[in-house]
Amino acid sequence: MNRLRWLLSAALLVGAGVSQTTLAATGPYWQSKDAKDTESYVKVPMPAGIQVIETELEGPVFATAEGKTLYTWPLGNLRNGNAGDRRNSGVSTCDDTIYKETSGYMSPYPPGFLLPELETRKSCEQLWPAVLAPADAKPVGKWTVVKRKNGQSQWAFDGYPVYTSSLDKKAGDVFGGTNALSGGAQGIVRQPIGPPPDVPPELDVVPFRTGHMITTYKGFSVYASDADAPGKSNCTDKCLSDWDPVIAPQTAKTKGDWSVVERSPGIKQWAYRGQPLYTYVHEKKARAVTGSDNPGWHNVYTQRALPPPADFTVQDSRIGQVLADKDGKTIYIYQCNDDALDQQTCDHPDSPQVYRMAICGNFDPNVCNATFPYVKASPGAKADSSLWTVVTIDPKTGKWAKPGDAGAMQVWAYRGRPVYTYGEDLKPGDANGDNYGEFNGQRNGFRAYWVRDDYRNNNVGRTANDR
Amino acid sequence: MKSNAVRMMSVAGSLLAASVTVALSTASAQPVPLQEGGGALKDRRIGYVMTHKYWAVYETEGAKTECPQGFNDGPREQFKKLFDDGKKRSIVEAQLKREGEQWHPTTAPESFVFKEAQGNTSYGLNLDGKVGPEDFLSPEGEKGIDNQLYRVIGCIGHYRTMGTINHFENLFMRSYDDTRIVIELTEVDSLKNDDAVVVTTYRGSDGLLQDATGEGFIPGGTQRIDMRWGKEYVSKLKGKIVDGVLITEPADRVMLPWGVTFGTSGYHVFRGFELKLKLDPEAAEGLMAGFVDVKAFNHHLNTSWSTHHHSYGQLSSPSQYKAMMRLADGYPDPKTGKNTAISSAVKVKFTQVYVQQPEQKELVSKQ
Numbered sequence: 001m002n003r004l005r006w007l008l009s010a011a012l013l014v015g016a017g018v019s020q021t022t023l024a025a026t027g028p029y030w031q032s033k034d035a036k037d038t039e040s041y042v043k044v045p046m047p048a049g050i051q052v053i054e055t056e057l058e059g060p061v062f063a064t065a066e067g068k069t070l071y072t073w074p075l076g077n078l079r080n081g082n083a084g085d086r087r088n089s090g091v092s093t094c095d096d097t098i099y100k101e102t103s104g105y106m107s108p109y110p111p112g113f114l115l116p117e118l119e120t121r122k123s124c125e126q127l128w129p130a131v132l133a134p135a136d137a138k139p140v141g142k143w144t145v146v147k148r149k150n151g152q153s154q155w156a157f158d159g160y161p162v163y164t165s166s167l168d169k170k171a172g173d174v175f176g177g178t179n180a181l182s183g184g185a186q187g188i189v190r191q192p193i194g195p196p197p198d199v200p201p202e203l204d205v206v207p208f209r210t211g212h213m214i215t216t217y218k219g220f221s222v223y224a225s226d227a228d229a230p231g232k233s234n235c236t237d238k239c240l241s242d243w244d245p246v247i248a249p250q251t252a253k254t255k256g257d258w259s260v261v262e263r264s265p266g267i268k269q270w271a272y273r274g275q276p277l278y279t280y281v282h283e284k285k286a287r288a289v290t291g292s293d294n295p296g297w298h299n300v301y302t303q304r305a306l307p308p309p310a311d312f313t314v315q316d317s318r319i320g321q322v323l324a325d326k327d328g329k330t331i332y333i334y335q336c337n338d339d340a341l342d343q344q345t346c347d348h349p350d351s352p353q354v355y356r357m358a359i360c361g362n363f364d365p366n367v368c369n370a371t372f373p374y375v376k377a378s379p380g381a382k383a384d385s386s387l388w389t390v391v392t393i394d395p396k397t398g399k400w401a402k403p404g405d406a407g408a409m410q411v412w413a414y415r416g417r418p419v420y421t422y423g424e425d426l427k428p429g430d431a432n433g434d435n436y437g438e439f440n441g442q443r444n445g446f447r448a449y450w451v452r453d454d455y456r457n458n459n460v461g462r463t464a465n466d467r
Numbered sequence: 468m469k470s471n472a473v474r475m476m477s478v479a480g481s482l483l484a485a486s487v488t489v490a491l492s493t494a495s496a497q498p499v500p501l502q503e504g505g506g507a508l509k510d511r512r513i514g515y516v517m518t519h520k521y522w523a524v525y526e527t528e529g530a531k532t533e534c535p536q537g538f539n540d541g542p543r544e545q546f547k548k549l550f551d552d553g554k555k556r557s558i559v560e561a562q563l564k565r566e567g568e569q570w571h572p573t574t575a576p577e578s579f580v581f582k583e584a585q586g587n588t589s590y591g592l593n594l595d596g597k598v599g600p601e602d603f604l605s606p607e608g609e610k611g612i613d614n615q616l617y618r619v620i621g622c623i624g625h626y627r628t629m630g631t632i633n634h635f636e637n638l639f640m641r642s643y644d645d646t647r648i649v650i651e652l653t654e655v656d657s658l659k660n661d662d663a664v665v666v667t668t669y670r671g672s673d674g675l676l677q678d679a680t681g682e683g684f685i686p687g688g689t690q691r692i693d694m695r696w697g698k699e700y701v702s703k704l705k706g707k708i709v710d711g712v713l714i715t716e717p718a719d720r721v722m723l724p725w726g727v728t729f730g731t732s733g734y735h736v737f738r739g740f741e742l743k744l745k746l747d748p749e750a751a752e753g754l755m756a757g758f759v760d761v762k763a764f765n766h767h768l769n770t771s772w773s774t775h776h777h778s779y780g781q782l783s784s785p786s787q788y789k790a791m792m793r794l795a796d797g798y799p800d801p802k803t804g805k806n807t808a809i810s811s812a813v814k815v816k817f818t819q820v821y822v823q824q825p826e827q828k829e830l831v832s833k834q
Contacts, residue, residue, distance in 0.1 A: 028831070079775060102558055108543045108778040114557040293830040318696055318724070319645050319732045321832065339558070354559050362567035363559075424766075431732075435770040438566055440729040443773075447730075452832070454696060455645035455672075459730055 022314045024323060025307035025384070028292065029210040029314070029451050032307070033384040039205070039212055039302035040256045041195040045141030047133065047155060052195055056386050057305050057415075058174050059205075059212050061194040062157070064164060067171025069192050070131060072160035073343075076188040079107035083188040083343050087159035090146050094124035094163065099340040106339050106443060115340055116352040124342035128163040128176070128190065130154040157193055165190065167348065167416060172386065175348075175416045180209045186442040187337025189345075197302060198256055200270060202246065203277075206287055208458070210451055211304030214272060219286030219457070222246055222277045226296040230274035233261055242294075243278040245269040257302075272300055287458035306385035309377070309412060315429040320452035325375050328428030329421040331449040332372060333414060335442055346444070348417050349391075353398035355444045359437040365396045372420040372433065372446060374411040381412075389413050420446060507686065507748040507819045511655050515751045515817035516671055517648040518684045520640065521633055522626050523590035523754065523812040524617060525606065533584045534622040541624075541781030542774050545579055565785075569769060572788040579783070581790050584621025589614045591812035592741050592756040594717070594797075601796065613810035615794040616759070619787060625780025632772070632780060639727040646726045647671035649690045650742075650751075651822045652706075652713070658746050659711050666704040666715055666742065669822070670697035670724050676818075686749040686819035694825050700724055700734075708746065712753070715742040721757065727771045736763055738798055738808055744817070751817040758797040758808035761788065 024030070031037055039059040041052065046062070050070070053063045062070040073094060075084035083105065085093050098121055104111025115121060133153040137145045144156045155162045165176025177190040197205040197212070203222065205212045214222050223243070227234045235243050248268040252260045261269045261276045270277045277300060280291030292299050311326035322330045336346035336355050346355045354363070361368030377390040391413040394401035401408035411418050422433025437445010453459065507513050527533060540548070542565070550561050589603035591614030598611035605612050620626040626633060640646045649671040655664050671690030678685050693700075699722050706715035721740035726732040737757030744753035765788045768777075777784055795806035 102562070107775040108546065109562045109774075110546075113561050114555065116557065116559060293832050295829060295831055297831075316696065318699065318734070320696060339562075354563060358559070358563035358567040359570050362571035363563075367571065432766070435729070435731045435733070436570070439773040439775065440731055440770065442729070444566070455643065455732070456730060 023310070024312040024314045025310050027314045028298070029304070030307040030385070031211070031301075031304035035304075037301070037303045040198040042198050044195045045143070047137065047140050047143050050131075050143075050155070053171060055172050055174050055192075057209070058179055058192045058207070059194065059197070059303055061174060061192045062162075063171065064131060068164040068168055069172075069174045069176065070157070070162050071128070071165060071176050071190040072157060072162060072193050073128070073188065073190050074160055078105040078188065081105045083341060085160050089159075092130060092146055092148055092154055092161035094128050094130070094161070094342060095149050096123045096125050097342070098123045099342055102339040103341045104339070106439070109339070111339075115338065116354045121344075122166075124344075127166045127342075127344060129166070131162040131164060162193070163190065167350070173416075178415070179207045186335050186439075187345075188343045189337065198258075199302075200248070200252065200258060202248070202270065205302055209305070209449070211301040213287065214277070214300045214302060215287060216246065216279060220279050220283060221286075221288050221291060222272075222279055222300050223291045223297050224272070224275035224277060224300050226298075228276050231259060231261055231271060231276075233263055233269060233276040235276070235278065242281055243291075243297075244281050246277040246279060275300065285455070285457050288454065289452055289458065290454060305387060307383070308385060308388050308414075309381060309383045311378075313428075314451060317429045317431045317448075317450075319455045320450060320458075322429070322431050323449040323451050324428065325421060329425055330429075330431045330433070331375065331414075332420045332422060332433050332436075332446040333449055334372075334417065334420065334446055335437075336444045349393065349398060349400050356398060359445050365398075368398075369395050370423050372422055372436075374409055375419050375421060377410045377412050379410070381410075387415055389416070391416075391418060393418055414449075419449070422446070507821075508655060508658060512651060512653045512822070513655060513658070513748070514649060514651040514690065514820045514822035516675060516688070516690050516820045517640070517650075517815055518675060518818050519637055519814075519816035520648075521637075521814045522616065522620060523614060523756075523814045524584075524621050524626050524628075525586075525589045526627060527586075530622070530627075532586050532588075534582060535585060536582050536622075538622050538624050539582050539781055539783065539786065540579060541783055542778045544781065545783055545786070548579070566774065569774065569784045572765060572785045574789055574792045577786065577789065579786055581786050582622040583618045583790065583794070589617045589812075590754060590814060591617065591810065592743055592754055594739050594741065594756060594758065594810050613796065614756070614812045615796045615809050616791070616811035618794050619790045619809070623780065623782050623787065625777070625782040627780075630780045631776065632782070635776075636725075636727060641675055641677075643726060643728070644672050644674060645670070645732055646724045647673065647675075647690065647693075648700075648723055649692065649820065649822060650817065652746075655708070658708060658748065661708040664706050664708060664713070666706050666713070668700060668702045668704070668721060668723065669693070670700040671820070671822075672697075684818040688818070688820045689823055690820045691823045692825060695830070697724070702740075704740070704742065706742065711746055713742060713744045713746050713751070715740075717741050717757075725767065725771070729771075729773075731771045733767045733771045735759060735767060737811075744815070749819050751819075753815065754812050755815050756810070756812040759811050760798070760808050761791045761795050762807070764791065764809075 038054050041060040049065045052060050073084045075086045102113045133145050133155045142158050145153050146156045146161050148154050167175035174192050204215050204217050248260050248270045257273050259271045261271050263269050313324045314321050315324045324330050338344045338346050357363050360372045392401045392403050392408050393411050424432050431448040434448035435441040441447045591612040593611035594613040603612035624630050649669040651667045653665045670693045672693040673690050676685040676688035702721040704715040704718045717739040721737045725735045740757035742755050744751040795809045798808040799806050
């Protein structure tokens with residue numbers, strides 16, 4: 001019935017010219033697979049055996065000699081307590097303990113309930129192997145050494161012990177965590193670490209799911225114009241009533257991707273990869289993309305992710321645009337962190353599925369698969385982006401399956417986790433499943449894949465200060 | 468956007484106009500001519516932006532009349548009653564069981580007693596034009612008031628004056644522009660008496676003009692209408708103004724933005740939507756009412772607030788859902804005949820604003 005309603009609604013909208021459907025891959029959010037843009041970074045001292053590798057979503061990250069991405073687990077506060085590693089404490093709280101009960105960190109539920117799949121539950125250090133340092137290791141730059149409970153030495157960066165993730169299988173994988181704007185009360189998560197981006201002090205880089213956007217240090221987006229020539233601004237007179245040049249200090253010098261355009265004697269403007277930079281004077285919200293609605297003007301990124309599956313679309317929704325499947329149904333990401341002291345993720349088919357099953361179907365897989373269906377992939381489908389893969393799932397259990405297994409489905413996954421649509425989205429652009437689950441979908445639930453949000457500072461779900 | 472100087476002039480103009488209005492009102496009960504709205508009523512149109520909204524709950528001192536048995540239990544109290552017996556349980560048997568029930572509620576009976584609001588007085592409007600046995604009497608003595616939602620929420624602390632939804636829904640409405648509700652009255656000849664006006668609902672996209680106290684709102688601001696993402700929030704209502712009170716005819720379906728925080732951007736849909744607002748050139752105040760779909764209301768509650776937040780004001784989402792379904796009084800399901808929607812009312816306040824329609828220009832993201 002919902003399918004019929006969906007088709008009718010979609011047909012009516014298309015007929016009325018209401019739906020704004022764009023094939024995602026051709027839209028403005030991603031860089032083409034042929035683009036070679038990568039983010040420049042500041043070379044920082046590193047211990048032997050640590051390297052910097054380029055990744056599609058996170059940009060440059062620190063990695064082991066084998067290419068495994070490095071993470072830290074900074075202390076954070078939950079409703080009823082803190083979890084994670086305390087900065088400069090000299091110890092790691094991620095050890096060999098196998099926690100059996102909930103911690104009661106997330107109000108309103110008290111502690112002491114048995115965690116699921118205890119017989120196979122792993123310890124924190126099994127999931128997050130420590131990056132060990134030689135016994136005689138000495139501090140290097142921001143790298144220091146902490147002692148583990150078993151006496152081993154472990155590298156720490158910026159005061160936090162450093163780990164790899166058991167979810168990362170090959171060089172360039174960053175499946176253990178992301179710095180892309182997302183989250184909120186999603187538990188105390190692990191963060192990939194890397195060298196700082198090479199940007200002037202007046203500017204900053206903000207990580208999104210679609211790329212690393214350049215903003216001013218106050219968070220306002222910067223733009224480039226097609227009307228400019230490399231190293232030369234053609235925005236004068238009336239143009240300046242809408243666009244403010246990003247002024248560079250007198251001491252600014254050309255370095256790497258950054259150069260300086262002299263607008264008039266003594267007035268310097270920053271340029272990135274030859275493009276003079278501006279802010280859009282009508283923008284009142286940080287991290288906005290509204291300036292790019294003016295023909296010929298674009299937000300500026302150090303690097304962007306590659307396009308999602310070719311038949312995915314972008315749809316207009318109530319506060320901006322969402323990523324959607326080929327039929328225009330909004331894509332949802334499932335987020336989950338358990339309530340144990342080691343804050344294990346439960347958003348992955350490797351982890352217990354009872355959390356998701358409770359939310360999407362009150363433990364009934366059929367209800368679950370109707371409420372938040374998987375996004376089926378066409379046979380042989382492949383995305384340009386390494387972030388999007390086709391995986392085989394047993395929809396009854398939510399766990400991995402093998403191709404050909406009875407009932408197994410080939411579905412799209414983002415960062416190794418299946419994605420979903422929502423059964424009660426009745427027309428393209430509906431995002432009714434957003435915030436569905438514990439703590440508005442952040443803790444154990446579903447969040448719409450927003451690619452543009454004109455109202456909430458493009459937080460696309462990140463509400464760290466809103467708890 | 469208006470400059471501060473223009474705003475100041477508008478405010479001054481409005482204040483002057485208000486003074487004139489008061490003087491005219493005192494002097495005569497005759498219809499006030501067009502200029503009584505001063506600069507605010509221009510080209511037969513005037514806009515208002517919502518600054519306050521409260522699900523209408525009629526409260527007596529100490530809640531003795533409407534909640535003689537006290538208030539309802541919330542998630543913490545219910546969880547304790549269910550699971551605080553010393554027995555070791557898994558998270559599936561306790562926390563996730565309760566979350567599952569919350570996200571997939573049923574009308575099956577539960578062990579908790581639900582305390583409905585008592586008495587026959589309630590705020591609201593007569594939505595069906597009838598006077599029935601379940602209807603309320605308004606505090607002003609009007610019969611036939613339809614507000615069965617009040618029966619449900621009247622004894623839930625969350626919705627009462629000191630309740631958290633009451634507080635936070637307003638705080639966040641003021642904080643986030645995507646929740647900006649604007650109405651514009653057009654074809655207005657007089658704000659005192661006019662037998663035919665048109666009311667259009669919109670989403671505005673600008674902040675509110677707060678006064679120096681941070682508590683009050685200043686008329687004369689500008690709201691740019693969001694026709695890029697907010698088209699679904701546009702509805703047209705027919706209405707009239709009688710003795711300074713705007714009364715609209717029921718509109719079949721009106722959708723209003725109702726996001727809160729935590730990255731939420733939800734909305735409410737009212738069926739049979741009506742407005743009854745006392746108007747003046749600077750403000751409007753009164754009721755908006757209609758039938759809310761029970762499932763949609765519950766969905767909004769769960770996706771906008773977490774169980775933790777429900778606990779602040781002893782709001783059990785599964786219990787509330789059962790009560791709403793039990794007391795639903797409108798829009799019966801054509802197949803089952805069971806009512807799917809419940810009559811409701813919201814106390815609202817608006818401040819005058821100038822409505823600015825967007826320029827029709829080419830947008831890259833529309834291509």
